Amino acid sequence: MEETGRAARFWIQAALLAAVVAFAGWLVFTAWTNIGRLPVHFGLGFLSEPAGFSVLQTLIPFDERSTYGRAFVVGLLNTLLVAAIGIAIATVIGFSIGVARLAPNRLVRAVAAGYVELFRNLPLLLILFFFYFGVLRQLPPPRTGFEFAGAYLNNRGLFLPEPQGGGWFFVAAVALFAAALVLKARWRVFANVGGAVALIAALAMTHIVWPEARGLSVSGGLRLIPEFVALVAALAIYTAAYIAEIVRAGIQSVARGQGQAAAALGLTGLQAMRYVVLPQALRLVVPPLTSQYLNLTKNSSLAVAIAYPDLVSIFAGTTLAQTGQAVEIMALTMGVYLTLSLATAALLNWQNARIRA
Amino acid sequence: MKRHGILYCALALALHCVGAQAGTLDEVRARGKLNCGVTQGLAGFSSADASGNWAGLDVDFCRAVAAAIFDDASKVNFVPLSSKQRFTALQSGEIDVLSRVSTWTMQNDTALGITFVGVIYHDGQGLMVRKKLEVQSALELSGAEVCTNTGTTTELNIADFFRARSMPYKIVAFEKSDEALKAYEAERCDVYSTDASSLSAQRIKLAQPDDHVILPDLISKEPLAPAVRQNDPQWESLVRWTLFALIDAEELAVTKANADKLSRTDAAPGVRRLLGAESDYGRALGLDKDWALKAIRAVGNYGEIFDRNLGQQSPLKIERGLNKLWNNGGILFAPPVR
16 A cells, blocks of 8 residues: 555656656747747847946946946846845834734734734735835925935935945944854954944044035935835835734744743743743744745835836846847846845755754 | 757647748738737827727727738737837737837847838937926936836937936836836926827826926937838738838828729729739738728728827827828838839
8 A cells, every 4th residue: 555655656756747847848949949030149248238228226336338247236236235124124023013913912912913914915016106106205306305414305215424435444343243143252242342443443434425405306425215215115014014923923832831931930021032932933933934035035026116226127127128138138037036045045044953953 | 950850840749830830921810810019008009998999000000900911900919018028029929010119229120030110100209397397408407317117218318318418317217107107297207208209198197287398309219110020021021011001092192981982993003003903012912902902991091090099180189290291291201002
């Protein structure tokens, strides 16, 4: 009985595998013959040609003479920026709401539950449009926008004073502070002192560039464009609702005796949560959390709907339309998302293994 | 080599054999319908009403091609495409004709495996701004933020225009033109830019159209042209000459109403050739000799199509301008049927 079952399973799996391979082969074959039929030049040579267009927000210098290859990097960096900041904010909101759902106070519980139900049951695109068109429409145009303490807020974005110079010291400070979080107690002190020194050095070398109202808009300083703010806000708030549910489930899975034992030892509610319950809950929380981070990263491609210049918009959009190299561009774009997903998964699997150890 | 061909065909059995391809005309006849790529909605060129009836200049052109083949203008599947989907849809055979406000540029014509058959509308890229900005010319737009849509030549034209004059600018590029318009209306941008004809169509969608002005400057030339795949010369001729026939019909004063009568009476020789009363110009296209008569009878001549969709009989009221016939002050010129 057991033997025949195993044999049957083997053959079913073999047949499925054969079907998948045949299907993939057929896809490749079709693409190949179609490409062969067309007088389109196939290859990645176009990446070194000048792009001719400009991009709204770039982390590295980019102008019309830059190449399509550089446009690819610009789009990729913009995608990574949105994903990183979105994930950080979603995690903070998600954990807060998740813990709040189990709070003793009924009002806090109700508000948290309302948040989760509201945002889990709305399509992300709708939330995105709400932030972009709904909130943006309420902001005044540049000439009548808000100004306080040298910062400007209007429908062209948020303009902040930008510290310039001392950049590497600042990066070093951030890196040292981050290292202090994971290091053992003895080394933590050194890292913190080093970080503080680097931060002071950075501030000493810094001069501030102030934004200035000029002509049609505001120039100078650090600018957060509305497309970026709307996209990060929508992604973070939407994903946080899912994270909250994961956190709640994780906490509830910890045996009640643990909390009671902590209380018996004289720990306050918050201390019990911080030192006893959450560390145990994290073991269950991390794997589903990973897939939410992946979802957020992939969902960032909705950027095209509100003109945030992400990878899909710049590369699989504008570049594809200008060059017509559909197969190469789609393959590269999919390759990027695949790599990002696998890298995120690998990182969190490693973290997961560490927690369980 | 031959054996390889057979092997490929066997492999591709599931779909259709790509190696030994039938001509596009045969495929269209066998299907019973023409697959025609149009916009997802642009008043005057191709837009669908609530019950799914398409109307517009680009739409009528597809109907003319269908009528030339089937003597039935309704045998068209309209396939709405975004600007970044359009060329791939044509390359891959999803559509037979791309009739979708596409600019005939060298890159589009030579590098994508497609061919443009002739200009159906001479356009140029325009700029719209709020009246309250009191801007008279595009040269006053230094530092402006410009809303437009991606996947078209518009992004490149704006880049060229501002760069050539060393004026700083920012492009806010949306996937769909309606989203770009909405952002412009919310004052996200100072300028909305697209082809001048589309600009007129988009302006009437605004809540207060009179608060906005289309600047007189055109920052590019945009010859809009229908396109076909490069691999089928007969099909290319068929689509090209349908366009020419519609333009020649206007020049020869052949209309939807009088075409039938003129084909039977002793009209001018040029008219009789066009309508298939003398000689057979359809044969080389794989069509009947009265192919042009069928097309004109279905949709009218170029002038009628223009007036109905873009001109004085439409809400857009766009002037013929450059799109007048060559002998009437414009640059519209089609080779003769002879």
